Amino acid sequence: MTERHYPLEPLFGKIIGPFERFLRQTTAGGLVLMGMTLLTLIVASSPWGDAYRHLWETPVRIGIGLQNLEMSLHAWVNEGLMALFFLFVGLELKREIMVGELSSLRNAALPIAGAIGGMLAPAVIYFLFNSSGPAKAGWGIPMATDIAFAVGILVLLAWRIPRNLIIFLTALAIADDLGAVLIIALFYTQTIDMALLGVAVCLLGILIICNRGGIRHALPYAIMGILLWLALLKSGVHATLSGILLALMIPARPIYTPKQFDKRLDEMRVAFRSSAANPDGSDVPMDINRMYATAELLEKASSAVQSPQQRMEHHLSPWVTFGVIPLFAMANAGLDLLAMPFREVIIQPVTLGVILGLVLGKFFGISGFAWLAVRLGFAKLPGGVQWRYILGAAWLGGIGFTMSLFIGQLAFTEKPDLFEEARLGIIMASLISSIIGLTWLYLSSRKSTVKG
Numbered sequence: 451m452t453e454r455h456y457p458l459e460p461l462f463g464k465i466i467g468p469f470e471r472f473l474r475q476t477t478a479g480g481l482v483l484m485g486m487t488l489l490t491l492i493v494a495s496s497p498w499g500d501a502y503r504h505l506w507e508t509p510v511r512i513g514i515g516l517q518n519l520e521m522s523l524h525a526w527v528n529e530g531l532m533a534l535f536f537l538f539v540g541l542e543l544k545r546e547i548m549v550g551e552l553s554s555l556r557n558a559a560l561p562i563a564g565a566i567g568g569m570l571a572p573a574v575i576y577f578l579f580n581s582s583g584p585a586k587a588g589w590g591i592p593m594a595t596d597i598a599f600a601v602g603i604l605v606l607l608a609w610r611i612p613r614n615l616i617i618f619l620t621a622l623a624i625a626d627d628l629g630a631v632l633i634i635a636l637f638y639t640q641t642i643d644m645a646l647l648g649v650a651v652c653l654l655g656i657l658i659i660c661n662r663g664g665i666r667h668a669l670p671y672a673i674m675g676i677l678l679w680l681a682l683l684k685s686g687v688h689a690t691l692s693g694i695l696l697a698l699m700i701p702a703r704p705i706y707t708p709k710q711f712d713k714r715l716d717e718m719r720v721a722f723r724s725s726a727a728n729p730d731g732s733d734v735p736m737d738i739n740r741m742y743a744t745a746e747l748l749e750k751a752s753s754a755v756q757s758p759q760q761r762m763e764h765h766l767s768p769w770v771t772f773g774v775i776p777l778f779a780m781a782n783a784g785l786d787l788l789a790m791p792f793r794e795v796i797i798q799p800v801t802l803g804v805i806l807g808l809v810l811g812k813f814f815g816i817s818g819f820a821w822l823a824v825r826l827g828f829a830k831l832p833g834g835v836q837w838r839y840i841l842g843a844a845w846l847g848g849i850g851f852t853m854s855l856f857i858g859q860l861a862f863t864e865k866p867d868l869f870e871e872a873r874l875g876i877i878m879a880s881l882i883s884s885i886i887g888l889t890w891l892y893l894s895s896r897k898s899t900v901k902g
Contacts, residue, residue, distance in 0.1 A: 510523050
């Protein structure tokens with residue numbers, strides 16, 4: 451009897467690492483975000499622009515009985531869906547700190563130093579243009595780097611640049627996200643209702659008990675997360691921070707250790723073979739129910755060897771990358787370029803502060819602090835990465851789209867004219883940084899190829 455062999459790759463697909471999977475999705479998400487932003491700008495500047503803007507002011511009510519929560523569609527995106535974005539960011543941060551590029555102080559030193567410089571320098575430059583008045587509140591706008599945009603641009607040159615440069619920029623952007631979250635929590639909160647804040651603290655305590663008590667099912671965390679979001683929304687602390695807090699509470703340890711899972715696999719492999727074997731050697735199982743039960747146990751064991759944090763990050767990733775972030779761009783990037791007095795707005799202190807903060811502040815802050823960290827011996831350059839590549843990544847750090855728009859909304863809630871100026875600055879700076887960074891890295895890699 452001839453034994454049959456089945457190719458594994460067509461059946462199960464090529465196995466790729468978590469970083470490669472993250473990179474592919476982030477790159478695709480960056481391209482979708484670019485396309486959605488361009489489409490939004492076109493629609494907002496077209497005859498349908500007014501209808502587009504009115505759409506986002508449509509009130510949406512969700513309630514049970516007499517309890518109702520009503521916000522505009524725009525607010526649901528910024529306050530509700532962005533909580534999922536922050537949950538995903540929190541899961542990424544937790545993973546990187548526990549087992550990723552930020553887990554080792556030696557490896558994390560360079561991207562963290564770059565992230566610190568990339569937040570301080572832009573804030574200082576913005577403050578030089580806007581040191582007083584209501585415009586001063588926007589100092590946090592140029593401090594953020596958009597990971598999807600920046601990595602998406604960088605990967606366009608993936609075949610010409612060192613892989614470690616992509617890892618460096620990804621780690622830097624994740625550390626940058628942590629800084630942006632802290633800034634939002636500390637400086638961009640409204641009047642706080644201490645009673646509701648106390649409710650939020652109690653809910654956080656319940657989440658800690660669930661975590662320490664070994665609860666691995668997603669439902670209790672989902673319920674507590676929604677209640678935490680509501681409590682923070684009503685308390686005055688920005689509701690999206692509930693996503694970060696929930697991410698910290700999601701268990702990072704699986705039910706099975708790798709050793710236990712391997713032993714369980716051996717047991718189930720024997721059970722599966724005995725249930726699927728036939729006396730005549732055919733492939734049709736004799737006892738389909740036994741084989742099905744064994745396969746079901748295998749599925750459960752495979753789930754048990756993954757931590758709840760891994761599963762949640764895996765399931766959230768496509769929804770956030772291809773749903774939440776593009777919707778946020780649609781709701782917030784709708785600038786009417788034709789109606790805007792471009793020459794007047796471009797020279798406004800807010801616009802100049804944002805543009806120069808993102809383009810020049812990010813470049814000098816990231817590259818300067820990275821150089822200082824290496825010079826002082828706190829960090830070292832990643833393998834195969836030369837300084838010219840770090841400088842190219844520093845230019846791309848000026849792409850501050852998603853988080854910058856979000857902070858701009860918080861800073862100028864009562865000043866829509868200032869937000870319009872900031873929004874133009876964010877879009878202009880992101881475009882300028884993309885072009886300079888892409889050109890710089892292309893010429894640097896070309897120079898390296900010629901030398902080689």
